[in-house]
Amino acid sequence: MEKILSVKNLDITFRTNAGNIHAIRGVDFELPLGKTVALVGESGSGKSVTMKAVVGLLDSNAIINSGKIFYGDIDLLTLSKKDLRRTINGQQIAMVFQDPMTSLDPTMTIGEQIMEGMFLHKKISATDARQKAIELLKLVGIMEAEKRMKNYPHQLSGGMRQRVVIAIALSCAPKILICDEPTTALDVTVQARILNLIKEIQAEMNLSVIYITHDLGVVAKVADFVNVMYAGKIIERGTIEEIFYDPRHPYTWGLLSAMPDLETDDERLYSIPGSPPNLLHEPTGDAFAARNKFAMKIDEKAEPPMFKISETHYAATWLLHPDAPKIELPAELKSRLERARKAANYDGTTA
Secondary structure (H helix, E strand, O other), X not given: OOEEEEEXXXXXXEEEOOEEEEEXXXXXXXXXXXXXXXXXXXXXXXXXXXXXXXXXXXXXXXXXXXXXXXXXXXXXXXXXXXXXXXXXXXXXXXXXXXXXXXXXXXXXXXXXXXHHHHHHHOOOOHHHHHHHHHHHHHHOOOOOHHHHOXXXXXXXXXXXXXXXXXXXXXXXXXXXXXXEOOOOOOXXXXXXXXXXXXXXXXXXXXXXXEEEEOOHHHHHHHOOEEEEEEOOEEEEXXXXXXXXXXXOOHHHHHHHHOOOOOOOOOOOOOOOOOOOOOOOOOOOOOOOHHHOOOOOHHXXXXXXXXXXXOOOOEEOOHHHOOOOOOOOOOHHHHHHHHHHHHHOOOOOOOO
């Protein structure tokens, strides 16, 4: 499968007054051409920082210790911020942020903001840019597009603002669209419309998409491949079917168990006990050990490698070591996954 983006051994530290925070600790993942990859995990797991490194939006106190980020055969980490903005950002890789109100300039009309990138990167006339902007507004489902061109962000609803942000991201016809929690501030019905919209545009423009989210419900609707992040590392990766129907890492079990389910026998919604580690003090061994009821002595001493489960499925847990005791999925999660498997008519094979 052809890869359009590859992140290899990315390692990032942030300088703070309290000390150095080792926020990204050797991240590897790939984005296949035309596919959707999700980065999933709790807040602070490193999802957004990883993608900000891709587009050169890291804060000034960030130190990239090691790693390569290949867009095709170009290592983006070798480009200056000026070159990234001039040749990559917007034109090749665009990003949709989670809060459209802070992504849009309140002093500029919607039309001006959509056309701004075209003037910078495409060098087209004002007439052509205006026509393209109107077409983009129609593409993202905004009615009366010509009228909306003159509106300011505060005159639009949250869902319409998010559609405008997507239109801005698409204005220079990028090859990769990065969506950072694109539906967090929206209600459920608008959320569904935005997710469907992105899928339709992806098919129409042959986009490759990366979703950053903590919501596995969103992931189930959109992703082809999933990377589960914890404490600055990817601790499980696989196809959407492998992660949802055959998860192997206890942290992934916890995330799936915490999803609301109308048919669950539990009286209370499950939550993973404890809190993520403070990366000011880098953990020894498995970072998830303190929250893992299945942890063994080795988890306190040595960080687990990525164990291969299939050609596409890997997980970093000592429970997959041949000498480890065999641990069954929690009973409620097992029955939940069986229900999901039957509802999706999934037969245990991957495409």
